[in-house]
Amino acid sequence: MTRTPRAVAACVAALLVSSTPSARAAQLVADLADHLVAITTGFTGADVLLFGATDSEGDIVVVVQGPRGPRSVRRKGRVAGIWVKGAEARFNEVPGYYWVGATRPLEDIVPDNVGALYQIGLRHLRLPAPTGVPAESVGDFRAALIRAMQRDQLYSSAPARIAFLGNRLFRTDVRLPANAPVGPYTAAVYHLRGGEVINASLTPLLVSKVGFEARVFEFAHRYALAYGVLAVLIAAMAGWLANLVFRRD
Amino acid sequence: MDIYLPIAEVAVNVFLILGLGGAVGFLSGLFGVGGGFLMTPLLIFVGIPPSVAVATEANQIVASSVSGVFAHWRRGNVDFRMGLILLLGGIVGSTVGVWLFTLLRGLGYIDLVISLSFVCLLGIIGLLMLIESLRAMRGRQVAKPKARPGLRTWRDALPLKMRFRRSRLYISALLPVAVGAVVGLLAALMGVGGGFIMVPAMIYLLGMPTAVVVGTSLFQIIFVTANVTVLQSVTNRTVDVVLALLLLVGGVIGAQVGARAGSRLRGDQLRILLALMVLAVAAKLAFDLVIEPDDLYSLGERSGR
Numbered sequence: 001m002t003r004t005p006r007a008v009a010a011c012v013a014a015l016l017v018s019s020t021p022s023a024r025a026a027q028l029v030a031d032l033a034d035h036l037v038a039i040t041t042g043f044t045g046a047d048v049l050l051f052g053a054t055d056s057e058g059d060i061v062v063v064v065q066g067p068r069g070p071r072s073v074r075r076k077g078r079v080a081g082i083w084v085k086g087a088e089a090r091f092n093e094v095p096g097y098y099w100v101g102a103t104r105p106l107e108d109i110v111p112d113n114v115g116a117l118y119q120i121g122l123r124h125l126r127l128p129a130p131t132g133v134p135a136e137s138v139g140d141f142r143a144a145l146i147r148a149m150q151r152d153q154l155y156s157s158a159p160a161r162i163a164f165l166g167n168r169l170f171r172t173d174v175r176l177p178a179n180a181p182v183g184p185y186t187a188a189v190y191h192l193r194g195g196e197v198i199n200a201s202l203t204p205l206l207v208s209k210v211g212f213e214a215r216v217f218e219f220a221h222r223y224a225l226a227y228g229v230l231a232v233l234i235a236a237m238a239g240w241l242a243n244l245v246f247r248r249d
Numbered sequence: 250m251d252i253y254l255p256i257a258e259v260a261v262n263v264f265l266i267l268g269l270g271g272a273v274g275f276l277s278g279l280f281g282v283g284g285g286f287l288m289t290p291l292l293i294f295v296g297i298p299p300s301v302a303v304a305t306e307a308n309q310i311v312a313s314s315v316s317g318v319f320a321h322w323r324r325g326n327v328d329f330r331m332g333l334i335l336l337l338g339g340i341v342g343s344t345v346g347v348w349l350f351t352l353l354r355g356l357g358y359i360d361l362v363i364s365l366s367f368v369c370l371l372g373i374i375g376l377l378m379l380i381e382s383l384r385a386m387r388g389r390q391v392a393k394p395k396a397r398p399g400l401r402t403w404r405d406a407l408p409l410k411m412r413f414r415r416s417r418l419y420i421s422a423l424l425p426v427a428v429g430a431v432v433g434l435l436a437a438l439m440g441v442g443g444g445f446i447m448v449p450a451m452i453y454l455l456g457m458p459t460a461v462v463v464g465t466s467l468f469q470i471i472f473v474t475a476n477v478t479v480l481q482s483v484t485n486r487t488v489d490v491v492l493a494l495l496l497l498v499g500g501v502i503g504a505q506v507g508a509r510a511g512s513r514l515r516g517d518q519l520r521i522l523l524a525l526m527v528l529a530v531a532a533k534l535a536f537d538l539v540i541e542p543d544d545l546y547s548l549g550e551r552s553g554r
Contacts, residue, residue: 043253044260072549074357082365082538085357088549144546152548178253178260213255213491220256220486228482231308231490232475235497239315242501 027055028199030062030189035203037176038210045178048205050187051171058193059102059109060162060170063120064205066097066154067183073130073145089130089141096181098122098149101160101172111195118190118197122146122155153177182207256489257301263495265295270309270499277313277500278507280523283442283470285310286374288496290367290530299363300354301489304481306440308493310474313500314442314467321464328415328461332468334422335447338429339436339473346437347480354485357549364534366439371531374445378524385520416457424455429469437477442470 030052037046050062071094077086102109106121115124125146133141149155154177162172174187185205190197209217220227251260269291277284285306292302321327353359407421428450432443447466451457457465482488 039253041252042250042260044251072357074547074549076542076545076547082361083540083542084361088357141546144544145548147544148546148548151544179258209255213253216255216491220482220488220490224483224486225479227490228479228488231482231488231493232311232478234490235308235312235478235493236315236471236475238494238497238501239312239317240319242312242316242505243319246501246505 028189028191028201029053030187030201030203032187032203032205035205037180037205037207039182039208039213040211041213043178045180046176047173048176049171050174050189050203051169052189052201053168053170054191054199055168056193057167058191058198059104060164061102061106061110061120061190061192062100062162062172062174062187063118063190064097064099064174064185064187065095066181066185066207068093068095069181070094071145072132073141073148075141075144087133087137089133089138089145091127091130091141091145093128094145095125096154096183097176097185098125098155099160099174100156101162101174103162103164103170106159109192109195114192114195114197118188118200120190121159152179154180176207180207182209252491252495254297254489254492256487257297257305257492259296259298261295261297261492266492266495267499269295270496271503271506272499274313274500274503275507275510276503276523278504279510279519280507282523283310283444284313284500285441286367286370286439286445287527287530289363289440290371290534292492293363294533297489297492298487299360300350300485300487301492303350303363303438303440304478304485304487305489305493305496307436307474307477307481308488308490309496309500310436310440310442311471311478312493312497313504314471314474316501316504318464318467318471321467324464325415326461327464327468328413328457329465329468330411331413331416331418331425331455331457331461332465334411334425335429335432335465335469336472338426338431339433339469340476341426342430342433343437343473343477344433344480345430346434347477347484349434350437350481351484361538363439364538366435368531368535368538370435370439370441371527371534375524375528375531378520378527382520382524386518416455416461418456420455428454429473432469433473433476436470436473437480440477442474444470 030050033049037048070090070092072088072090074085074088076083100121110120115121119125127142129138130141146155150157160172162170164170185207187203187205189201191199250263252263253260273284273288276282276287289302289306292306293299318327350359353362404420404424407423409422410419411422412419428447432447435441435443444466447469448462451462451466452459478488
């Protein structure tokens with residue numbers, strides 16, 4: 001069973017090598033099985049297949065980031081025995097989703113300077129300084145933001161394992177939870193050898209609401225007054241119908 | 250089977266929501282209570298964001314109130330004049346309430362205010378229900394104040410008197426406006442109908458005959474919750490019509506079953522059970538407010554999508 005993928009990989013490798021003028025430049029191709037994740041009724045999350053091939057040895061690291069937007073993190077404090085919202089840090093440009101996977105443990109293949117440069121791994125994630133809190137607590141709020149996003153399953157808690165099929169083909173499943181944000185995502189695939197990134201490939205992913213839910217959402221946001229009135233009318237009619245159906249005299 | 254709610258932006262189990270609507274509907278059919286005061290906290294427990302729970306519950310109450318008002322209307326037990334005055338206060342109160350809701354939501358305190366309000370409300374209601382049902386079990390009835398014609402009270406000194414023929418009253422219009430306003434405020438902030446405040450207020454404060462009270466309060470609730478629904482939709486976009494429909498279906502069926510079961514089961518035992526349940530929900534909400542959270546840090550609501 002391993003002969004076929006190896007044969008395919010060999011073919012792909014041969015094709016790639018023969019099509020480049022410089023034999024020293026490493027080749028990397030990567031793609032997603034689906035570029036659109038459609039959120040419809042009954043959406044409970046999705047697994048997106050990512051696969052690709054290289055023509056030389058090395059390790060593969062994949063980072064998938066979701067759309068960036070503002071998020072705030074609150075710290076609770078105790079007031080009169082009740083836990084209430086205290087300080088609030090407002091972050092801008094926070095990725096709504098972060099997933100990282102690698103063929104081997106990250107600390108073995110990605111040195112710190114490379115990780116910091118390409119923002120590989122959550123501890124290298126660059127976030128602009130938040131507003132609303134003093135400088136000394138920024139670190140705590142940043143760590144709390146990452147922790148909370150991990151709790152919501154939007155940030156990966158540990159790097160996923162990417163499997164090599166044969167020597168050159170790799171594949172992995174990227175898990176999107178039910179509460180994944182809507183918008184454009186980017187999957188960045190890095191080919192590393194000897195602690196250096198020798199090639200990279202970017203591939204897009206779109207998460208979008210389609211169908212009934214999307215129309216309801218759009219209607220509620222663009223025609224809010226009509227939506228509200230319609231909701232009331234539907235309720236009133238349902239109530240009248242119920243009375244009609246169950247009337248007992 | 251899970252369904253994705255477009256406005257709440259969470260996935261919920263369809264049968265859970267239908268069951269929830271059915272259970273609360275059953276209680277409302279059985280005891281003649283609105284159910285909103287139980288439904289909103291239960292929706293929050295199940296994972297619906299509090300702002301969406303409040304606004305969507307107001308939407309559902311429109312349906313149950315419309316369903317209930319017809320029976321009273323047919324028997325002539327709705328004082329429309331009084332209902333309109335109550336409504337006036339209700340529209341003002343609920344509009345102010347939605348404005349307050351939006352303000353608190355922007356400051357990030359809305360979850361806290363909703364929880365605290367429910368703890369107080371459910372605590373008081375639960376205790377009163379428990380006391381009343383224990384008394385009923387022992388055979389003692391709650392005495393109703395007898396109307397003494399000719400005796401001047403502070404109520405008679407108020408201006409803007411109006412004649413309410415159906416209720417056989419000649420009182421100041423300011424009283425029903427005030428009652429309606431308070432109820433409207435609560436509807437906007439907590440997603441409740443407010444019948445549990447209006448009915449005793451109508452009997453004890455306004456002195457209306459008991460037969461007319463429930464029907465007239467239902468009449469007012471329809472328009473006040475409708476107002477809340479529209480305002481919440483326009484201002485905060487927090488009304489989830491899919492969730493409301495699911496609750497509706499369960500609620501209407503449950504209410505019918507409850508109303509029919511009411512004649513066959515022992516009322517006072519069930520009333521104690523209801524009182525205990527209300528107190529349990531209040532206790533859980535209070536507990537959640539007071540225990541130290543696992544993580545002192547939490548994420549705010551996702552803004553701007």
